[in-house]
Amino acid sequence: MDSDKEPARNAGMPLATEMFEGHAVNRSAAERRAATIGTRRSVKKAYQAAWLVNAVRCIDLTTLAGDDTAARVRRLCAKARNPIAPHVLEGLGLADMGLTTGAVCVYPTMVAHAVSALEGSGVPVASVATGFPAGLMPLHLRLEEIRYAVGEGAQEIDIVITREHVLTGNWQALYDEIAAMREACGEAHMKAILATGDLQTLRNVYAASMVAMQAGADFIKTSTGKEGVNATLPVSLVMIRALRDYGQATGYRIGFKPAGGIKSAKDALTWQMLMKEELGRDWLNPDLFRFGASSMLGDIERQLEHHVTGRYASSSRHATA
Numbered sequence: 330m331d332s333d334k335e336p337a338r339n340a341g342m343p344l345a346t347e348m349f350e351g352h353a354v355n356r357s358a359a360e361r362r363a364a365t366i367g368t369r370r371s372v373k374k375a376y377q378a379a380w381l382v383n384a385v386r387c388i389d390l391t392t393l394a395g396d397d398t399a400a401r402v403r404r405l406c407a408k409a410r411n412p413i414a415p416h417v418l419e420g421l422g423l424a425d426m427g428l429t430t431g432a433v434c435v436y437p438t439m440v441a442h443a444v445s446a447l448e449g450s451g452v453p454v455a456s457v458a459t460g461f462p463a464g465l466m467p468l469h470l471r472l473e474e475i476r477y478a479v480g481e482g483a484q485e486i487d488i489v490i491t492r493e494h495v496l497t498g499n500w501q502a503l504y505d506e507i508a509a510m511r512e513a514c515g516e517a518h519m520k521a522i523l524a525t526g527d528l529q530t531l532r533n534v535y536a537a538s539m540v541a542m543q544a545g546a547d548f549i550k551t552s553t554g555k556e557g558v559n560a561t562l563p564v565s566l567v568m569i570r571a572l573r574d575y576g577q578a579t580g581y582r583i584g585f586k587p588a589g590g591i592k593s594a595k596d597a598l599t600w601q602m603l604m605k606e607e608l609g610r611d612w613l614n615p616d617l618f619r620f621g622a623s624s625m626l627g628d629i630e631r632q633l634e635h636h637v638t639g640r641y642a643s644s645s646r647h648a649t650a
Protein backbone atom coordinates (compact mmCIF):
# COMPACT_ATOMS: atom_id res chain seq x y z
CA MET A 330 0.00 0.00 0.00
CA ASP A 331 1.25 3.54 -0.81
CA SER A 332 2.53 4.85 2.53
CA ASP A 333 1.81 8.51 1.62
CA LYS A 334 -1.85 7.81 1.12
CA GLU A 335 -4.28 7.15 3.90
CA PRO A 336 -5.36 3.51 3.64
CA ALA A 337 -8.86 3.10 2.24
CA ARG A 338 -11.64 3.10 4.79
CA ASN A 339 -13.51 -0.19 5.12
CA ALA A 340 -16.27 -0.12 2.50
CA GLY A 341 -17.86 -3.29 3.85
CA MET A 342 -19.29 -6.00 1.62
CA PRO A 343 -22.54 -7.91 1.25
CA LEU A 344 -23.34 -10.25 4.14
CA ALA A 345 -21.34 -13.44 3.61
CA THR A 346 -22.26 -15.97 6.30
CA GLU A 347 -19.88 -18.54 4.82
CA MET A 348 -17.03 -16.42 6.19
CA PHE A 349 -18.02 -17.33 9.77
CA GLU A 350 -20.66 -20.08 9.84
CA GLY A 351 -18.99 -23.34 10.74
CA HIS A 352 -15.93 -21.47 11.99
CA ALA A 353 -15.02 -23.35 15.15
CA VAL A 354 -13.29 -21.52 17.98
CA ASN A 355 -11.42 -23.65 20.48
CA ARG A 356 -11.84 -21.94 23.84
CA SER A 357 -9.04 -23.74 25.64
CA ALA A 358 -6.62 -23.05 22.77
CA ALA A 359 -7.58 -19.36 22.87
CA GLU A 360 -7.11 -19.32 26.64
CA ARG A 361 -3.75 -21.08 26.38
CA ARG A 362 -2.52 -18.64 23.74
CA ALA A 363 -3.79 -15.66 25.75
CA ALA A 364 -1.96 -16.92 28.82
CA THR A 365 1.37 -16.78 26.97
CA ILE A 366 1.03 -13.07 26.12
CA GLY A 367 3.19 -11.02 28.36
CA THR A 368 5.04 -13.97 29.84
CA ARG A 369 6.99 -15.36 26.92
CA ARG A 370 8.66 -12.16 25.94
CA SER A 371 8.47 -9.63 28.71
CA VAL A 372 9.16 -6.05 27.74
CA LYS A 373 12.61 -4.99 28.93
CA LYS A 374 12.68 -2.24 31.54
CA ALA A 375 14.34 0.29 29.23
CA TYR A 376 11.60 -0.11 26.65
CA GLN A 377 8.70 -0.15 29.07
CA ALA A 378 8.48 3.62 29.22
CA ALA A 379 8.29 3.82 25.42
CA TRP A 380 5.50 1.23 25.35
CA LEU A 381 3.61 3.09 28.07
CA VAL A 382 3.92 6.38 26.20
CA ASN A 383 2.62 4.62 23.11
CA ALA A 384 -0.35 3.32 25.10
CA VAL A 385 -1.21 6.91 26.07
CA ARG A 386 -1.39 7.84 22.36
CA CYS A 387 -3.91 5.04 21.92
CA ILE A 388 -6.25 5.74 24.84
CA ASP A 389 -9.82 6.83 24.24
CA LEU A 390 -9.96 8.69 27.53
CA THR A 391 -13.47 7.97 28.67
CA THR A 392 -16.16 9.15 31.00
CA LEU A 393 -19.52 7.43 30.68
CA ALA A 394 -21.24 7.98 34.00
CA GLY A 395 -24.74 9.05 34.90
CA ASP A 396 -23.35 11.97 36.88
CA ASP A 397 -21.12 13.34 34.10
CA THR A 398 -21.11 17.13 33.93
CA ALA A 399 -19.65 19.73 31.59
CA ALA A 400 -17.03 20.49 34.24
CA ARG A 401 -15.94 16.84 34.47
CA VAL A 402 -15.74 16.58 30.69
CA ARG A 403 -13.62 19.74 30.53
CA ARG A 404 -11.24 18.33 33.14
CA LEU A 405 -10.99 15.11 31.16
CA CYS A 406 -10.23 17.06 27.99
CA ALA A 407 -7.49 19.02 29.77
CA LYS A 408 -5.98 15.67 30.71
CA ALA A 409 -6.31 14.40 27.13
CA ARG A 410 -4.39 17.46 25.89
CA ASN A 411 -1.64 16.99 28.51
CA PRO A 412 -1.90 13.39 29.65
CA ILE A 413 1.49 13.18 31.39
CA ALA A 414 2.93 15.74 33.82
CA PRO A 415 5.51 18.06 32.18
CA HIS A 416 8.36 17.08 34.55
CA VAL A 417 7.83 13.41 33.67
CA LEU A 418 7.83 14.11 29.93
CA GLU A 419 10.96 16.20 30.36
CA GLY A 420 12.62 13.38 32.25
CA LEU A 421 11.78 11.07 29.37
CA GLY A 422 13.18 13.55 26.84
CA LEU A 423 9.72 13.88 25.29
CA ALA A 424 8.79 17.43 26.28
CA ASP A 425 8.37 18.47 22.63
CA MET A 426 6.51 15.40 21.48
CA GLY A 427 3.05 16.96 21.72
CA LEU A 428 1.73 13.81 23.41
CA THR A 429 -2.06 13.56 23.66
CA THR A 430 -4.49 10.70 24.12
CA GLY A 431 -6.06 9.14 21.01
CA ALA A 432 -9.50 10.62 21.68
CA VAL A 433 -11.93 11.59 24.40
CA CYS A 434 -15.06 9.41 24.63
CA VAL A 435 -18.30 10.75 26.10
CA TYR A 436 -22.10 10.51 25.95
CA PRO A 437 -23.79 12.43 23.10
CA THR A 438 -24.99 15.31 25.27
CA MET A 439 -21.40 15.89 26.41
CA VAL A 440 -19.93 16.04 22.89
CA ALA A 441 -20.25 19.81 22.47
CA HIS A 442 -18.45 20.44 25.77
CA ALA A 443 -15.63 18.14 24.71
CA VAL A 444 -15.38 19.64 21.22
CA SER A 445 -14.97 23.16 22.59
CA ALA A 446 -12.50 22.04 25.28
CA LEU A 447 -10.35 20.22 22.70
CA GLU A 448 -10.38 22.91 20.04
CA GLY A 449 -7.02 23.23 18.32
CA SER A 450 -5.59 20.13 20.03
CA GLY A 451 -6.19 17.69 17.19
CA VAL A 452 -7.75 15.25 19.69
CA PRO A 453 -10.97 13.87 18.21
CA VAL A 454 -14.16 13.45 20.21
CA ALA A 455 -15.71 10.00 20.20
CA SER A 456 -19.27 9.49 21.33
CA VAL A 457 -21.14 6.38 22.30
CA ALA A 458 -24.56 6.28 20.65
CA THR A 459 -27.42 3.92 19.67
CA GLY A 460 -28.89 3.60 23.13
CA PHE A 461 -25.59 2.79 24.84
CA PRO A 462 -25.06 0.51 26.70
CA ALA A 463 -27.97 -1.91 26.08
CA GLY A 464 -29.01 -0.65 22.64
CA LEU A 465 -32.64 -1.59 23.23
CA MET A 466 -34.24 1.38 21.50
CA PRO A 467 -36.15 1.53 18.20
CA LEU A 468 -33.68 1.63 15.31
CA HIS A 469 -34.82 5.02 13.99
CA LEU A 470 -34.06 6.59 17.39
CA ARG A 471 -30.66 4.92 17.53
CA LEU A 472 -29.84 6.27 14.08
CA GLU A 473 -31.09 9.71 15.09
CA GLU A 474 -28.80 9.60 18.11
CA ILE A 475 -25.82 8.96 15.83
CA ARG A 476 -26.79 11.93 13.64
CA TYR A 477 -27.17 14.09 16.75
CA ALA A 478 -23.70 13.20 18.06
CA VAL A 479 -22.13 13.77 14.65
CA GLY A 480 -23.96 17.10 14.40
CA GLU A 481 -22.49 18.11 17.77
CA GLY A 482 -19.02 17.47 16.37
CA ALA A 483 -18.19 13.85 17.19
CA GLN A 484 -15.66 12.46 14.73
CA GLU A 485 -15.95 8.91 15.98
CA ILE A 486 -19.07 6.99 17.00
CA ASP A 487 -19.03 3.92 19.23
CA ILE A 488 -22.23 1.99 18.47
CA VAL A 489 -23.69 -0.98 20.34
CA ILE A 490 -25.30 -3.96 18.65
CA THR A 491 -28.52 -5.80 19.41
CA ARG A 492 -27.20 -8.81 21.30
CA GLU A 493 -30.41 -10.76 20.60
CA HIS A 494 -29.55 -10.85 16.89
CA VAL A 495 -26.34 -12.68 17.75
CA LEU A 496 -27.93 -14.98 20.33
CA THR A 497 -30.61 -16.03 17.82
CA GLY A 498 -28.23 -16.19 14.84
CA ASN A 499 -30.17 -13.51 12.97
CA TRP A 500 -27.14 -12.35 10.99
CA GLN A 501 -29.14 -10.49 8.37
CA ALA A 502 -30.84 -8.31 11.03
CA LEU A 503 -27.47 -7.68 12.67
CA TYR A 504 -25.86 -6.79 9.36
CA ASP A 505 -28.73 -4.47 8.37
CA GLU A 506 -28.69 -2.49 11.61
CA ILE A 507 -24.92 -2.04 11.60
CA ALA A 508 -24.92 -1.04 7.91
CA ALA A 509 -27.63 1.56 8.66
CA MET A 510 -25.55 2.86 11.56
CA ARG A 511 -22.47 3.13 9.38
CA GLU A 512 -24.48 5.16 6.89
CA ALA A 513 -25.76 7.46 9.66
CA CYS A 514 -22.16 8.03 10.78
CA GLY A 515 -21.23 9.57 7.44
CA GLU A 516 -17.61 10.72 7.64
CA ALA A 517 -17.36 9.86 11.34
CA HIS A 518 -15.51 6.62 11.95
CA MET A 519 -17.60 3.85 13.47
CA LYS A 520 -16.49 1.52 16.24
CA ALA A 521 -18.83 -1.45 16.69
CA ILE A 522 -19.10 -2.54 20.33
CA LEU A 523 -19.95 -6.23 20.42
CA ALA A 524 -20.54 -6.46 24.20
CA THR A 525 -18.75 -9.81 24.12
CA GLY A 526 -19.61 -10.54 27.77
CA ASP A 527 -23.23 -10.94 26.60
CA LEU A 528 -22.55 -13.15 23.58
CA GLN A 529 -22.18 -16.51 25.39
CA THR A 530 -19.70 -18.22 23.04
CA LEU A 531 -16.43 -17.37 21.33
CA ARG A 532 -17.98 -18.64 18.13
CA ASN A 533 -20.59 -15.89 18.48
CA VAL A 534 -17.81 -13.38 19.12
CA TYR A 535 -16.09 -14.41 15.87
CA ALA A 536 -19.37 -14.28 13.91
CA ALA A 537 -20.43 -10.89 15.32
CA SER A 538 -16.96 -9.48 14.57
CA MET A 539 -17.20 -10.65 10.98
CA VAL A 540 -20.73 -9.30 10.46
CA ALA A 541 -19.75 -5.92 11.93
CA MET A 542 -16.82 -5.66 9.52
CA GLN A 543 -18.88 -6.82 6.54
CA ALA A 544 -21.40 -4.08 7.45
CA GLY A 545 -18.65 -1.46 7.35
CA ALA A 546 -17.28 -1.04 10.89
CA ASP A 547 -13.97 0.85 11.01
CA PHE A 548 -13.14 -0.66 14.40
CA ILE A 549 -14.46 -3.57 16.39
CA LYS A 550 -14.59 -3.02 20.15
CA THR A 551 -15.03 -5.60 22.88
CA SER A 552 -17.29 -4.08 25.50
CA THR A 553 -19.20 -1.12 26.83
CA GLY A 554 -17.56 -1.34 30.25
CA LYS A 555 -21.02 -2.07 31.67
CA GLU A 556 -21.30 -5.82 31.02
CA GLY A 557 -20.59 -8.33 33.78
CA VAL A 558 -17.43 -9.41 31.91
CA ASN A 559 -15.65 -6.82 29.81
CA ALA A 560 -12.39 -6.97 27.82
CA THR A 561 -10.50 -10.24 28.21
CA LEU A 562 -7.47 -11.55 26.35
CA PRO A 563 -9.11 -14.71 24.90
CA VAL A 564 -12.02 -12.67 23.52
CA SER A 565 -9.61 -10.10 22.14
CA LEU A 566 -7.64 -12.85 20.45
CA VAL A 567 -10.75 -14.19 18.71
CA MET A 568 -11.72 -10.70 17.52
CA ILE A 569 -8.19 -10.04 16.29
CA ARG A 570 -8.17 -13.32 14.35
CA ALA A 571 -11.51 -12.34 12.75
CA LEU A 572 -10.04 -8.96 11.89
CA ARG A 573 -7.03 -10.64 10.30
CA ASP A 574 -9.24 -13.05 8.31
CA TYR A 575 -11.41 -10.17 7.09
CA GLY A 576 -8.30 -8.21 6.11
CA GLN A 577 -6.92 -11.17 4.18
CA ALA A 578 -10.22 -11.61 2.33
CA THR A 579 -10.86 -7.94 1.50
CA GLY A 580 -7.61 -5.98 1.89
CA TYR A 581 -9.18 -3.64 4.47
CA ARG A 582 -7.41 -2.85 7.71
CA ILE A 583 -9.82 -2.74 10.63
CA GLY A 584 -9.03 -1.26 14.02
CA PHE A 585 -9.38 -2.96 17.39
CA LYS A 586 -10.47 -1.43 20.68
CA PRO A 587 -10.45 -3.44 23.89
CA ALA A 588 -12.52 -1.62 26.50
CA GLY A 589 -13.86 -2.11 29.96
CA GLY A 590 -11.88 -3.03 33.04
CA ILE A 591 -8.48 -2.24 31.51
CA LYS A 592 -6.88 -0.34 34.36
CA SER A 593 -3.18 -0.95 34.83
CA ALA A 594 0.07 -0.13 33.09
CA LYS A 595 0.66 -3.88 32.96
CA ASP A 596 -2.60 -4.28 31.01
CA ALA A 597 -1.36 -1.61 28.62
CA LEU A 598 1.81 -3.62 27.95
CA THR A 599 0.03 -6.96 27.61
CA TRP A 600 -2.55 -5.75 25.08
CA GLN A 601 0.09 -4.02 23.00
CA MET A 602 2.14 -7.21 22.91
CA LEU A 603 -0.94 -9.08 21.77
CA MET A 604 -1.43 -6.59 18.92
CA LYS A 605 2.19 -6.71 17.87
CA GLU A 606 2.44 -10.49 17.96
CA GLU A 607 -0.85 -11.10 16.15
CA LEU A 608 -1.04 -8.22 13.68
CA GLY A 609 2.30 -6.39 13.62
CA ARG A 610 3.47 -2.89 14.46
CA ASP A 611 0.86 -1.02 12.41
CA TRP A 612 -1.70 -2.05 15.02
CA LEU A 613 0.18 -0.10 17.68
CA ASN A 614 -0.95 3.20 16.17
CA PRO A 615 -4.08 5.09 17.13
CA ASP A 616 -5.56 4.79 13.63
CA LEU A 617 -5.81 1.01 14.17
CA PHE A 618 -5.71 0.53 17.92
CA ARG A 619 -7.36 2.18 20.91
CA PHE A 620 -7.84 1.35 24.54
CA GLY A 621 -11.24 2.27 25.95
CA ALA A 622 -10.35 3.17 29.49
CA SER A 623 -11.52 5.59 32.14
CA SER A 624 -8.81 4.97 34.73
CA MET A 625 -5.72 3.38 33.12
CA LEU A 626 -4.00 6.69 32.39
CA GLY A 627 -3.52 7.34 36.12
CA ASP A 628 -1.51 4.15 36.59
CA ILE A 629 0.54 4.72 33.43
CA GLU A 630 1.46 8.21 34.61
CA ARG A 631 2.42 6.82 38.00
CA GLN A 632 4.70 4.20 36.44
CA LEU A 633 6.30 6.75 34.13
CA GLU A 634 6.93 9.07 37.06
CA HIS A 635 8.57 6.18 38.88
CA HIS A 636 10.70 5.47 35.81
CA VAL A 637 11.90 9.08 35.76
CA THR A 638 12.22 9.89 39.47
CA GLY A 639 12.58 6.47 41.12
CA ARG A 640 9.64 7.33 43.36
CA TYR A 641 5.92 6.66 43.30
CA ALA A 642 3.64 9.63 43.78
CA SER A 643 0.38 8.96 45.58
CA SER A 644 -2.23 7.69 43.12
CA SER A 645 -4.58 10.57 43.99
CA ARG A 646 -2.13 12.94 42.29
CA HIS A 647 -2.77 11.10 39.06
CA ALA A 648 -6.54 11.05 39.24
CA THR A 649 -7.90 11.37 35.73
CA ALA A 650 -11.01 13.45 36.01
Ligand SMILES: O=C[C@H](O)COP(=O)(O)O
Nearest residue numbers: 554588589590621622623
Ligand atom coordinates in the same frame (compact mmCIF):
# COMPACT_ATOMS: atom_id res chain seq x y z
O1 LIG B 1 -15.40 2.38 26.39
C1 LIG B 1 -14.88 2.49 27.45
C2 LIG B 1 -15.33 1.89 28.69
O2 LIG B 1 -16.58 2.34 29.08
C3 LIG B 1 -14.35 2.17 29.79
O3 LIG B 1 -14.50 1.23 30.77
P1 LIG B 1 -13.71 1.40 32.17
O4 LIG B 1 -14.44 2.47 32.91
O5 LIG B 1 -13.82 0.05 32.82
O6 LIG B 1 -12.30 1.79 31.88
